[in-house]
Amino acid sequence: MSLKTRYELPARAADTRQLGEMTGAACAVETASIIEQHDGPVILVTRDMQNALRLRDEIRQFTALPAETLADWETLPYDSFSPHQEIISNRLSTLYRLPTLEKGALILPVNTLMQKVCPPEFLTSHALVMAKGEKLSRDKLREELVQGGYRSVEQVLEHGEFAIRGALLDLFPMGSELPFRIDFFDDEIDSLRTFDVDTQRTLDEVNAINLLPAHEFPTDKDAIE
Known part of the structure; x- marks a missing residue:
């Protein structure tokens, strides 16, 4: 009895090119x-x-x-x-x-x-855009940050951290070069500014930020099961 082949190499997609003896740039x-x-x-x-x-x-x-x-x-x-x-x-x-x-x-x-x-749809479906003037519950945002893998700290120093002090939210989103300081007026985002990690001083104002999850894969109960 012959054995059936379970795995086959894919057909060659293009011609093979070999390059060698290249130095420098x-x-x-x-x-x-x-x-x-x-x-x-x-x-x-x-x-x-x-x-x-x-x-x-x-x-x-x-x-x-x-x-x-x-x-x-x-x-x-x-x-x-x-x-x-x-x-x-x-x-x-x-x-x-x-x-x-x-x-x-x-x-x-x-x-x-x-x-x-991770599958592409995980990041696209879990990304959150925060814009100036948007109404957003700080309690709900804190819950979403924790569920997304962000850590609550006293002072934001590295990616994946956030700190809440009254009406201010310091946040270092994944994929961002700089952290952000978000100023709330009640439940409305009043201003968004980048800030320096070392001096903790604000820098430039922005209109919106893109917030990615802090993990490549979901870590909730359903995903683990």
């Missing part, structure tokens, strides 16, 4: 050319995260098309500590923008390529 120049000629996003796999970041920076010198990286967790299986919040933030930001990447490059180390990621 030659690899980035050729890669940028491929990205511009290809109709759609290109995935580039590197040996490690250090090479991914270097290649990204070099490619950006030769093309205006987006070149994004998806960071490695930098933890080993069964480690007793979690990845750094900045790594989680960078991953969430990239994964959130990835569905809209019509042309450009996604650069990631081979370890990251082998890991599962």
Whole structure:
């Protein structure tokens, strides 16, 4: 009795090109050319995260098309500590923008390529836009932040943290370069400003912020089951 084949290799999608003996920025120049000629996003796999970041920076010198990286967790299986919040933030930001990447490059180390990621609809359905003038219950917002994986602290210092002091809400959203200070008037957002983590002083005023969840996967009871 013959055995049926359960898994088959996919058909080759395109011709194979081998490039070698490229030194200096030659690899980035050729890669940028491929990205511009290809109709759609290109995935580039590197040996490690250090090479991914270097290649990204070099490619950006030769093309205006987006070149994004998806960071490695930098933890080993069964480690007793979690990845750094900045790594989680960078991953969430990239994964959130990835569905809209019509042309450009996604650069990631081979370890990251082998890991599962969240479905695109999870981030899009759990993202929250907060705009100036919007009416929003602070108690409900606090509950949503906790459910989304954000941590309540005395002073906001890193991604995924928030602090409530009277009518002020300090918040460092995942995927954001700077934290925000939100001033409420009753249940209405009166102002939104960025602030400096070190000095805690406000910087520039903005009209709206995009709030991503603090985890790549849902952590509620239904999701765990």
